[in-house]
Amino acid sequence: xxxxxxxxxxxxxxxxxxxxxxxxxxxxxxxxxxxxxxxxxxxxxxxxxxxxxxx
Numbered sequence: 001x002x003x004x005x006x007x008x009x010x011x012x013x014x015x016x017x018x019x020x021x022x023x024x025x026x027x028x029x030x031x032x033x034x035x036x037x038x039x040x041x042x043x044x045x046x047x048x049x050x051x052x053x054x055x
Contacts, residue, residue, distance in 0.1 A: 015048070022046050
């Protein structure tokens with residue numbers, strides 16, 4: 001088994017089989033806050049891994 005195939009197998013075992021995975025996605029807002037500082041934004045994202053991709 002190649003390293004690529006082994007990696008896909010590990011991803012499927014950990015995240016696949018219909019398992020939902022909640023991750024935190026953080027970005028910086030385009031507009032600064034009232035103080036002129038960058039404003040971070042964090043959201044929880046629910047995704048699942050199937051057929052070699054995240055949906």
